[in-house]
Amino acid sequence: MSGVRVIRGGMLTTIQDTGRWGYQSRGVPVAGPMDPVSHRLANALVGNERAAATLEVTLLGPELEFEDERVVAVTGAEFDITLDGRPAPRGTPFLVAAESHLRFGQRRRGSRSYLAIRGGVSVPPVLGSRATHVISAMGGMAGRPLRTGDRITLGVADATRPTVAPPADPLVELPSRPARLRVLAGPQADAFTSDALDTLQSAPYTVGQQSDRMGFRLEGPRLTHARGADIISDATPLGVLQVPASGQPILLMADRQTTGGYPKIATVISADMAVAGQLGPGDTIAFSVCTPLEAMAALIAQERALMVFEMGRQ
Amino acid sequence: MNAFQIVSAGDAALVVEFEARIDPLVNARAIQLAEALQAARMPGVLDVVPTFRSVAIYFDPLRTNGDALLARVEAEAAKPSSDRDTGRPAVRVPVCYGGELGPDLAAVAAFSHLSEAEVITAHTARTYRAFMVGFVPGFAYLGTVEERIAMPRRDTPRVRVPIGSVGIAGVQTGIYPMETPGGWQIVGRTPLKPFDPDRAEPFLITAGDAVQFYAIDHDRFLDMEREGGPVEGGSRASI
Numbered sequence: 001m002s003g004v005r006v007i008r009g010g011m012l013t014t015i016q017d018t019g020r021w022g023y024q025s026r027g028v029p030v031a032g033p034m035d036p037v038s039h040r041l042a043n044a045l046v047g048n049e050r051a052a053a054t055l056e057v058t059l060l061g062p063e064l065e066f067e068d069e070r071v072v073a074v075t076g077a078e079f080d081i082t083l084d085g086r087p088a089p090r091g092t093p094f095l096v097a098a099e100s101h102l103r104f105g106q107r108r109r110g111s112r113s114y115l116a117i118r119g120g121v122s123v124p125p126v127l128g129s130r131a132t133h134v135i136s137a138m139g140g141m142a143g144r145p146l147r148t149g150d151r152i153t154l155g156v157a158d159a160t161r162p163t164v165a166p167p168a169d170p171l172v173e174l175p176s177r178p179a180r181l182r183v184l185a186g187p188q189a190d191a192f193t194s195d196a197l198d199t200l201q202s203a204p205y206t207v208g209q210q211s212d213r214m215g216f217r218l219e220g221p222r223l224t225h226a227r228g229a230d231i232i233s234d235a236t237p238l239g240v241l242q243v244p245a246s247g248q249p250i251l252l253m254a255d256r257q258t259t260g261g262y263p264k265i266a267t268v269i270s271a272d273m274a275v276a277g278q279l280g281p282g283d284t285i286a287f288s289v290c291t292p293l294e295a296m297a298a299l300i301a302q303e304r305a306l307m308v309f310e311m312g313r314q
Numbered sequence: 315m316n317a318f319q320i321v322s323a324g325d326a327a328l329v330v331e332f333e334a335r336i337d338p339l340v341n342a343r344a345i346q347l348a349e350a351l352q353a354a355r356m357p358g359v360l361d362v363v364p365t366f367r368s369v370a371i372y373f374d375p376l377r378t379n380g381d382a383l384l385a386r387v388e389a390e391a392a393k394p395s396s397d398r399d400t401g402r403p404a405v406r407v408p409v410c411y412g413g414e415l416g417p418d419l420a421a422v423a424a425f426s427h428l429s430e431a432e433v434i435t436a437h438t439a440r441t442y443r444a445f446m447v448g449f450v451p452g453f454a455y456l457g458t459v460e461e462r463i464a465m466p467r468r469d470t471p472r473v474r475v476p477i478g479s480v481g482i483a484g485v486q487t488g489i490y491p492m493e494t495p496g497g498w499q500i501v502g503r504t505p506l507k508p509f510d511p512d513r514a515e516p517f518l519i520t521a522g523d524a525v526q527f528y529a530i531d532h533d534r535f536l537d538m539e540r541e542g543g544p545v546e547g548g549s550r551a552s553i
Binding site for chain 1: 323325326327329331334336352360361362363365368370372446447448449450451452453455491492509511516517
C-alpha cells in the first residue's frame, strides 16, 4: 500500500478522524479534530468519507513526501504551502505527483490546518477510531505526533466519490480578534455567584501559554464560586468551561479527560467549536451567552452550508 | 433515593444528576440508568457516561429529537431503582505488596500505626465498588478504603507511576492502567493490565463492578506478568 514519508514532523502533527466515541464510560477520551468543520471540508474536497482520517497540523507544519500520485486538500489555518517549492493552493483540491514534497511554511492566520489525502490515512483503528490521543498514547501513529522518518499508509480512494469544488464562501471563519464564542449557561452555572455569567461576558479572555489539545487555560475576569471549587467528579463535555479555585476558566477541547472535579459554568455551542479549535496561545475570546434556540439555529445553518457544499460535487 | 434533576450541558449533552453524595446506592442508580440508556441504542446518542452520582448523555443535535430524548431519559430516570447488582462476578486482582513494587506501603503503615502485613490485610479484606471509570482509559475509582489506612495523596506527585501500580488516596483505591504522573500512595502492583486495547475485552473493570484484591508474592508476580495474566482465580475469565 502506498504511503507518505515524513521528512519533518512539524510541531504537533497528528492523525485525526471524527473521534473515538462510545468509550467515555471506560475513561477513554474522544480526541478527534480541534476544528471539526475544516476536517470535514478537507475530506469532502478530496472525495473522502466524512470520517476519513486527516492530518491535523499545528502552528509549525510538516514536510511530507508522497510515494504515489494523490489528490490532496488543505483547509483551516492559513499556512504558506509549497509543492516542490512552488506555491500550492488552500481550500481547494490539487494533485500531488509521486515523489513530490508538500511543505507547510509560514503560518498566517489560525492555529490548525487539515491535510486530507484522497483515500484517507489508513493506520489501524484502536477502539474503532484512528484519532490520536497523545496523553494515553492511543490511535494514529503509535499514539504520538508524526516525526521524521515515519511512513503513513494511505487508503484506497473510492473511485465513485468525486472531488468537490471549493465553497464560494469560507465555511469556517478564522477567529477575529477577539474570537466570538457563544455559550449556553450550565451545567453548573448555579455553583457560581449570580453575577458570574455577566463577568464572563464583561471582557475578553486570553488563551494562556499552557494550552493544548486537552484544553485552553484562559486569563481574564475572575469567576467566583458560590460554594467552593470542588464538585463530585462528573462528565466533562466538549467546549465546557470548567473553573478551578483560581476563578480562571479552562475551555475543554478535543483531548479532554472524560471526567473532572471542577464546577462548569457554561458550554460553548457546537456551531462555534470550529472557531474555538483555531485558537492558540495569545488569542483572545469574547464570550456571549445565547439561548438553546440560537445554538440550534446556528448549528443548522452551519450544517446546511456544509451539505450544500458536499452535494455540489464536480 | 430516586430524586434527580436533568440539566443541559451545552447543546449536545444532557446530564441526569442524582443526590450529590458519594454513596453506593446513589451510584448504583446512576449506573443502572446508564446501562438502560446504553442498551436502548437511541438514534443520535453518541455516548452515555455514568459517574459517581450522575449520567451524561452525549448526542448529535442534528440527528436527535431533543424533546423525545429528554422524555425518554426522564422516564428511565424516574423508574424505581432496583436492588439487583450488576450480575457480574467480582473482579479478583492479584497484588504484590510492598518492596519496590509498593514503595509507599511503609508510609501507609506508619500513617495507620499498623504493620505492613496489617495494611495488606486491611486492603485485601474489603470488596470494593467501582464507582466510576475515568481520568485515563480503564482507571476505576474504587471505594471505600478502611479509614485506618485511608492515607491522603502524596504531597509531591511522582512523575511516573508504572502500569499496574495499586494506590490509595484517602478512602479511594485504584490501579494505574498506564504510566502516568500520579500522587496516590503506591502500596503494590498487579501483573494484570487494567486496559489493553489488543485484548478481546480491553477493560478489566466496568463501573459498578465489585473488585477484590489478593496478595501474591514477588515470584508469583513475575510468573503472572510473564504469562500475561493470572492462571487461577483470576479476573480475565470473569470479564
